[in-house]
Amino acid sequence: MTSSSFFAQMALDLHEAPTAERTVEKIAEYAQLATNCDDAGIMLVHARQQIETAAATSHRVGESHNLQMIHDEGPCLDAIEGAAHYSSSDVSIDPRWRKWGAAVADLGIRSVLSVRLETKARRYGSLNLYADRPDAFDDDDLAVAMIFVRHAAVAIANAHNEEGLQIAIDARKLIGQAQGILMERFDLDADRSFEFLRRQSQTHNVKLRNIAEWVVANRADPDADFAVGPDA
Structure with missing residues (x-):
């Protein structure tokens, strides 16, 4: 060669x-x-x-x-x-x-x-x-x-x-899914659902992606308290 x-x-x-x-x-x-x-x-x-x-x-x-x-x-x-x-x-x-x-x-x-x-x-x-x-x-x-x-x-x-770009894309998709779940469950608009996720991230000192991941994972649980978040 x-x-x-x-x-x-x-x-x-x-x-x-x-x-x-x-x-x-x-x-x-x-x-x-x-x-x-x-x-x-x-x-x-x-x-x-x-x-x-x-x-x-x-x-x-x-x-x-x-x-x-x-x-x-x-x-x-x-x-x-x-x-x-x-x-x-x-x-x-x-x-x-x-x-x-x-x-x-x-x-x-x-x-x-x-x-x-x-x-x-x-x-x-x-x-x-x-x-x-x-x-x-x-x-x-x-x-x-x-x-x-x-x-x-x-x-x-x-x-x-x-890899960094893919992680960012995946996080954006996950946050979008979580917003959709919150919008449906609590009758929120897109801005208010994102503000809810952001506030939970700050309150629990957890990355926004992780908050969104928890919301998606618990979307089928009727007893899930989304106002508490992943540290519950």
Whole structure:
């Protein structure tokens, strides 16, 4: 397979992934095929103190990521907030990450290449490639990885946007159903039924979507007290 057909197939597969989670998993799988690595993983950052291993081609990838959190050092973390990419030809002797390097060398990892996953609007995390041998990654691997993360970052952004949009659409439909139930049961108009849902949300400190979900779930119960809500 040529490089152009490989990336075309990858882009198609990422686009067709049903969830953001599966998108991230596919990115790691393709990264292992596209570069000269033995394992690959995705580290995603949700907030400064909320970093997770979102995908890994082996258990030791997750261990490597966890060790960076424990020692507060490592190329995957640095790639998120520092330069766009970091590499090490031999982590066991790399002076930049002495504690982490020694620990992951015990896992059989010797080389690493970490590249930031980002779009113009947001930094998502890092794509991390691992090899069992020293000097595994060269400039060609970096060039491929840089192309790869551009495809991957767009796919992750689209997946998150689509999931967020679907959640919003589902919530709107649910609220509409709840309004219809309240309008029929209490002879309310659309504005008053929505105000009722909003007031219940504020009173019980529960999301409007959850209030609507409770109303829909209890619509057939003649004894349901809609003025009490889901905390009853």
